[in-house]
Amino acid sequence: MDRPVSSAGRILHIDLTSGKIWTEPTDTYSAKFIGGRGIDLWLLYKGVKPWMTPFDPANRLIFGSGVLTGTMAPCATRYSLEAKSPVTGATGSGNSCGFFGQEMRLSGYDHIVIQGKARVPVYLWITNEKVELRNASPLWGKTTWETDQWIKEEAGDKRAQVACIGPSGENLVKTACVITNRARAVGKCGLGAVMGAKNLKAIAVRGTGSIEMAYAERFMDEVDRVLEKLKRSDRAESLRKWGTYGRPIPLNESCLFPVRNFQDDHWDPDKMNKLLPDVYRKDYEVGRRGYLSCPLYCSHLYKIDEGPYAGLTCEGFEFNTVWNFMSRLDIDYVPAVIKLHSLCNEYGLDQDSSSCVIAWAFECFEKGILTEKDTGGLKLKWGDHEVVAELLRKMAFREGIGNVLAEGSQKASTLVGKGSERYVTHLKGQDSMEAMRAAKGWALGCCVSTRGGGHTRGANLVELAHKAIPPEVAQKTWGIPGVAEPSSCEGKAQLVTYYERLQAIVDSLGLCLFTSTWWSPDLLDPEDYARLYSAATGREIDGKELVLAGERIHNVEKAFNVLHAGFCRQDDYPPKRFMEEPVKSGPARGEFLRRKDWDRMLDEYYELHGWEKKTGWQERSQLERLGLEEVADDLERAGRLAPLF
Amino acid sequence: MSHLKVDLDRCVGCKTCEIACSYHHRKVFDPKIASLEVGEAPEWPGVSIILYEEQTGSEMGSHLSCDACEGEPGALCTKYCPVGAIQLQSRRSCRG
Numbered sequence: 001m002d003r004p005v006s007s008a009g010r011i012l013h014i015d016l017t018s019g020k021i022w023t024e025p026t027d028t029y030s031a032k033f034i035g036g037r038g039i040d041l042w043l044l045y046k047g048v049k050p051w052m053t054p055f056d057p058a059n060r061l062i063f064g065s066g067v068l069t070g071t072m073a074p075c076a077t078r079y080s081l082e083a084k085s086p087v088t089g090a091t092g093s094g095n096s097c098g099f100f101g102q103e104m105r106l107s108g109y110d111h112i113v114i115q116g117k118a119r120v121p122v123y124l125w126i127t128n129e130k131v132e133l134r135n136a137s138p139l140w141g142k143t144t145w146e147t148d149q150w151i152k153e154e155a156g157d158k159r160a161q162v163a164c165i166g167p168s169g170e171n172l173v174k175t176a177c178v179i180t181n182r183a184r185a186v187g188k189c190g191l192g193a194v195m196g197a198k199n200l201k202a203i204a205v206r207g208t209g210s211i212e213m214a215y216a217e218r219f220m221d222e223v224d225r226v227l228e229k230l231k232r233s234d235r236a237e238s239l240r241k242w243g244t245y246g247r248p249i250p251l252n253e254s255c256l257f258p259v260r261n262f263q264d265d266h267w268d269p270d271k272m273n274k275l276l277p278d279v280y281r282k283d284y285e286v287g288r289r290g291y292l293s294c295p296l297y298c299s300h301l302y303k304i305d306e307g308p309y310a311g312l313t314c315e316g317f318e319f320n321t322v323w324n325f326m327s328r329l330d331i332d333y334v335p336a337v338i339k340l341h342s343l344c345n346e347y348g349l350d351q352d353s354s355s356c357v358i359a360w361a362f363e364c365f366e367k368g369i370l371t372e373k374d375t376g377g378l379k380l381k382w383g384d385h386e387v388v389a390e391l392l393r394k395m396a397f398r399e400g401i402g403n404v405l406a407e408g409s410q411k412a413s414t415l416v417g418k419g420s421e422r423y424v425t426h427l428k429g430q431d432s433m434e435a436m437r438a439a440k441g442w443a444l445g446c447c448v449s450t451r452g453g454g455h456t457r458g459a460n461l462v463e464l465a466h467k468a469i470p471p472e473v474a475q476k477t478w479g480i481p482g483v484a485e486p487s488s489c490e491g492k493a494q495l496v497t498y499y500e501r502l503q504a505i506v507d508s509l510g511l512c513l514f515t516s517t518w519w520s521p522d523l524l525d526p527e528d529y530a531r532l533y534s535a536a537t538g539r540e541i542d543g544k545e546l547v548l549a550g551e552r553i554h555n556v557e558k559a560f561n562v563l564h565a566g567f568c569r570q571d572d573y574p575p576k577r578f579m580e581e582p583v584k585s586g587p588a589r590g591e592f593l594r595r596k597d598w599d600r601m602l603d604e605y606y607e608l609h610g611w612e613k614k615t616g617w618q619e620r621s622q623l624e625r626l627g628l629e630e631v632a633d634d635l636e637r638a639g640r641l642a643p644l645f
Numbered sequence: 646m647s648h649l650k651v652d653l654d655r656c657v658g659c660k661t662c663e664i665a666c667s668y669h670h671r672k673v674f675d676p677k678i679a680s681l682e683v684g685e686a687p688e689w690p691g692v693s694i695i696l697y698e699e700q701t702g703s704e705m706g707s708h709l710s711c712d713a714c715e716g717e718p719g720a721l722c723t724k725y726c727p728v729g730a731i732q733l734q735s736r737r738s739c740r741g
Contacts, residue, residue: 210675290659297657
């Protein structure tokens with residue numbers, strides 16, 4: 001079979017400057033880069049050159065549905081989004097749940113590549129029959145919720161799916177994200193700002209096509225088999241019951257709760273007890289939400305009836321929100337957490353990075369570096385959620401101190417000076433949201449992440465459950481004799497390497513990480529995904545070949561980062577604070593990231609990849625093994641290919 | 646006469662039933678031909694489900710009539726609903 005069947009078949013290109021629209025076949029890239037994130041990344045690599053800046057019209061903003069998006073494969077509901085990031089100057093990449101990915105495929109396109117800049121604000125209206133640039137002037141300044149509703153009403157079609165930006169994206173806020181379904185975000189990397197720089201308020205898709213499998217019955221047999229796996233897993237059951245915010249106490253007891261801008265990684269248990277999942281369920285939850293083919297339906301719906309935030313109804317939140325708007329800012333008022341989560345969605349702000357830069361400002365205020373004179377009279381006192389809400393608004397509209405915070409804490413600290421740099425915790429220029437001093441493998445995964453931090457590009461969740469993992473499972477899954485405790489560096493580089501490739505696969509298929517061995521070793525592994533992929537596309541591959549594709553995708557991201565941002569070994573080290581200040585309280589008190597441990601883990605990590613230890617750069621032989629000769633040539637021309645000797 | 650009974654309080658709005666249904670009819674994943682359609686109820690966070698007992702034609706699709714998954718061991722919307730919100734009534738004595 002020449003072409004993978006599970007494909008809309010076409011990539012849509014739109015130049016907003018000239019208005020030119022054209023298509024090309026998806027097949028050109030499918031065999032090497034699968035789909036979703038993989039093909040997006042290659043289109044980014046090929047189309048955006050190192051001398052182009054993130055806000056140049058020439059930067060590409062690329063939406064990609066996965067090969068299995070829109071099918072019955074579990075959680076086949078995600079789309080990826082990539083561009084050169086205005087935060088890191090390197091790979092900007094993320095993906096999101098919601099119905100956008102499915103609708104995009106039904107409208108006839110696997111990927112939508114946008115370049116150029118519209119003269120006036122526009123939104124794209126895409127169906128199987130036409131691609132239209134429509135006037136978005138009435139929408140400029142509107143929130144994502146207003147935009148979503150307005151476009152659907154204008155189209156007279158509630159099934160249209162909208163990916164849009166809020167005021168933050170329009171104002172080129174570096175923590176701006178892209179929102180679909182009012183609550184589903186492609187958060188990190190400032191991709192909403194790239195969209196704003198193109199004067200593109202939204203993309204709306206409405207499809208009437210269908211998605212066909214190469215071997216329909218075989219595909220459904222595979223679906224049944226993997227659904228059974230998801231049904232039997234206790235960890236999957238926990239998601240069904242609680243969503244991602246399920247068991248905060250063990251994480252706090254492992255000292256993985258960022259407190260007051262990382263002054264500690266263990267939160268006051270009395271405060272924690274006020275905000276346990278039971279409280280949200282009992283007093284605020286009014287329902288559940290699931291997206292296409294999702295057997296986990298982890299999303300919760302909330303309603304606030306009393307207090308300053310009464311009247312709010314919304315979908316959300318995730319575990320990240322607990323770190324972002326509880327412990328990080330020391331807020332112990334339950335409705336505030338829901339409200340701040342929603343405000344971020346409405347303004348189109350990534351809540352992870354936004355809460356980080358606000359926490360940085362709070363600590364600067366605490367230390368006397370920032371004063372009321374700088375903040376427009378606001379007192380930045382830990383726990384004051386109303387001040388946080390006001391700062392989010394100021395960031396979204398770049399008003400007063402918000403104009404500084406909108407740059408992210410690394411840049412903001414260079415504007416503020418006065419020693420404020422000391423309180424910044426960034427990775428590759430992007431605010432880092434995870435507490436990590438107590439778990440070395442988790443830390444390594446976050447720090448080497450190709451998208452500038454984040455825990456979905458290599459970070460593992462299994463070291464916290466190390467006691468429950470039998471040696472034979474560790475050997476079979478990760479090729480290590482056992483999973484060592486979080487404080488140990490042993491075998492952690494192997495875990496990171498495994499998850500980097502797995503996550504590239506899952507993102508390229510358009511599925512959710514919670515279906516995979518990332519969430520639990522008894523869930524879907526590369527072999528499971530290969531069986532689904534083969535039945536869907538007719539291209540017969542096994543788990544090993546899929547892992548190789550994952551490695552290839554990861555290597556393209558790495559090369560993009562080296563070429564565009566000049567990243568090397570020093571950019572894979574943790575924030576200084578985590579290497580100098582130990583955890584102050586809790587069971588992991590005294591833990592920090594020691595340089596000599598990190599040196600050793602990085603050496604192992606680079607060796608596993610076949611990258612040079614001294615620079616962290618790639619070697620030609622490894623790139624050629626992955627079929628990336630032209631990437632090796634590009635790196636060589638730039639003088640950033642690891643030397644042979 | 647409907648073959649299906651839906652518990653809207655349980656429904657999480659995932660629309661998996663739509664594509665399971667289209668698979669039954671044509672072995673493809675295609676919401677526009679499904680015999681049921683999931684939408685938002687006027688009052689948040691409610692969900693609405695329309696069951697198409699007869700084939701309909703419109704600009705955006707042509708929903709095929711529900712045949713209670715004739716030829717399948719059971720209704721696929723029931724089988725794949727993650728929360729058990731859809732129940733197939735007896736094929737012989739269906740009640741709405």
